[in-house]
Amino acid sequence: MKSVALTGALALIALLVLIPFLWMITTSFMKSGESFSYPPKFWPSTFTLHQYSILFKRLHFLRDFFNSLAAASLMTICSLFINSLAGFAFAKYSFKSRKFMFTSFLATMVIPAQVGMLPVFLILRQLGMLNTYWGLILPGTVSAFSIFFFRQYMSSIPTDLIDSARIDGCSDFRIYWQIMLPLARPALVTLGIFTFLGTWNDFMWPLIVMNRDTMYTLPVALANLMGEHAPDTELMMAGSVVTILPIMILFLALQKSYVSGLVAGSLKE
Amino acid sequence: MLSPAGTPYIFIAPSLVLLTIFFVIPVxxxxxxxxxxxxIYSLANLHFARFVGLRNYTNLFSDPLFWKAMFNTFYFLIVGAPLTIFVALIAAVMLNSKLVKFKPVLRTGYFAPVVATLVAVSVVWKYIYDPHFGLLNYALSFLGVSPRDWLSDPFWAMPAIIFFAVWKNFGYTMMIFLAGLQTIPDGLYEAAEIDGAGPWQRFWKITVPMLAPTTLFVTVVTLIGYLQLFAEPYIMTGGGPVDSTLSIVLLMYRQGFRYWQMGYAASLAFVLAAVIFILTMIEMRIQGETKTV
Incomplete structure (x- = not known):
């Protein structure tokens, strides 16, 4: 009895937490102006895809969607490659400045990203990399957190495996590529989702770098749409659905790895 | 350990080069x-930039807008962070109870706002706060509260953003607390129960102290995140009304990337970095002391 009451109460709270999402979804299927009613409507009188057709046909949301997808994918691949390579070096090699370099990488976490943003913008402008995927991605590719995470994970992989591969004449890069990476798969998945989600959801940096409308990512496009179409509630809700839905699906599919990484990060502290 | 040679340096090189170009040099x-x-003139030709000593900093400290932004950011932090952590702790303790069924589903429900794109949910909440058709005023009408224009009222705009931020972020902290709760041995609670400690006492005397390291971690993470408040006011209020939700980072963005006062904006960025650094240090010191007591 107590169990039912407690579960019921928590379920009710969960429903309240999720109401904004539910309202967003149903409103996105209303016809224009239908949400201007009091009391507020939770269900469209007839379901219509009108808002989505405006978004994709007139407002180029497919292009923005593609930009987001491309940026997040590219970022994930580059970041996993570069950070795992560095993590491998810190985990399995002994070299002179190892400790100093590792500490230096970690020390960069103390300074907030906004500090470097103005000069990075100027550097990218000089290199002609504003409004490019590389301009969006490269400044954030190296992540001290990722390097740390990979180092921890790879340290637990037995060094014997590497030694025997060396005796068989395997090059160091092949050891990394064919032995370490496959074994570090859980770490790759976890950091992969973190990076993809982080890039997809990021706002301030894309707002600065992607100032040409053909290069907008979804959050930037949505923010600009808000400026022009604020009274079109139903349209704005459809835009929000398009932005949130892909990332939610990805999260639900890979939830376990995501949460385990989240928790691992906190317990290391 | 593998043989040294130059190999590890080659593996670290890509990270090091990128970090140098896009972090060390820029900072x-x-x-x-x-x-x-x-x-903006220096933007056209770098030679137009002149050394002005501490003028940006003195201007900053005598600029009422800067102090307004500082006040707002700290208001958001001091009210928002404890509230977020408190709600998260309650949610975690309730979810951790053995009596609760369907835990994974509930957990995912609470966590959903964390994953959702900040800009998109800010947009959704702007409509929830709508004075005429918004869900919030409608819900409050059942409690007899008269409708308000939350985001256009200088008094209510920041509380509205804080409420939104708690909704958006408590799930993250809750997950961390849930993991922390798993590490508390059941034996402690059983022993306390035998000694006649009630649920309230067990919460304050066992759960809270045992979660101290976790609390330190989430406090530091929340602190750093909340001091960088940007997208919420950018989308929901534009920093208004009458600058009541203007944050440090929003002011920096405006000065640097809208008015191109980059020298001024850079000094703002360093003040932010200093504030984050000092507060993190203080936080760790306080928690470190209470732990040894």
């Missing part, structure tokens, strides 16, 4: 920039 440049009058 040093930003520091130098904060002592210049770098503006």
């Amino acid at each position: 040093v440049t930003a520091f130098l920039m904060s002592f210049t009058d770098f503006d």
Whole structure:
């Protein structure tokens, strides 16, 4: 009895937490102006895809969607490659400045990203990399957190495996590529989702770098749409659905790895 | 350990090069920039930037808008962070109870706002706060509260953003607390129960102290995140009404990337970095002391 009451109460709270999402979804299927009613409507009188057709046909949301997808994918691949390579070096090699370099990488976490943003913008402008995927991605590719995470994970992989591969004449890069990476798969998945989600959801940096409308990512496009179409509630809700839905699906599919990484990060502290 | 040679350096090189170009050099440049009058003319020709000593910093400290932004950011932090952590702790303790069924589903429900794109949910909440058709005023009408224009009222705009931020972020902290709760041995609670400690006492005397390291971690993470408040006011209020939700980062963005007062913006960025650094240190010191007591 107590169990039912407690579960019921928590379920009710969960429903309240999720109401904004539910309202967003149903409103996105209303016809224009239908949400201007009091009391507020939770269900469209007839379901219509009108808002989505405006978004994709007139407002180029497919292009923005593609930009987001491309940026997040590219970022994930580059970041996993570069950070795992560095993590491998810190985990399995002994070299002179190892400790100093590792500490230096970690020390960069103390300074907030906004500090470097103005000069990075100027550097990218000089290199002609504003409004490019590389301009969006490269400044954030190296992540001290990722390097740390990979180092921890790879340290637990037995060094014997590497030694025997060396005796068989395997090059160091092949050891990394064919032995370490496959074994570090859980770490790759976890950091992969973190990076993809982080890039997809990021706002301030894309707002600065992607100032040409053909290069907008979804959050930037949505923010600009808000400026022009604020009274079109139903349209704005459809835009929000398009932005949130892909990332939610990805999260639900890979939830376990995501949460385990989240928790691992906190317990290391 | 593998043989040294140059191999590890080659593996670290890509990270090191990128970090140097996109972090070390920019941070040093930003520091130098904060002592210049770098503006839109310097953008056209770097030679127009002149060294002005501490002028940006003195201007900053005598600019009422800066203090307004500082006040707002701290208001958001001091009310928002404890509230977020408190709600998260309650949610975690309730979810951790053995009596609760369907835990994974509930957990995912609470966590959903964390994953959702900040800009998109800010947009959704702007409509929830709508004075005429918004869900919030409708819900409050059942409690007899008269409708308000939350985001256009200088008094209510920041509380509205804080409420939104708690909704958006408590799930993250809750997950961390849930993991922390798993590490508390059941034996402690059983022993306390035998000694006659009630649920309230067990919560304060066992759960809270045992979660101290976890609390330190989430406090530091929340602190750093909340001091960088940007997208919420950018989308929901534009910093208004009458600058009541203007944050430090929003002011920096405006000065740097809208008015191109980059020298001035750089000094703002360093003040932010200093504030984050000092508060993190204080936080760790306080928690470190209470732990030894």
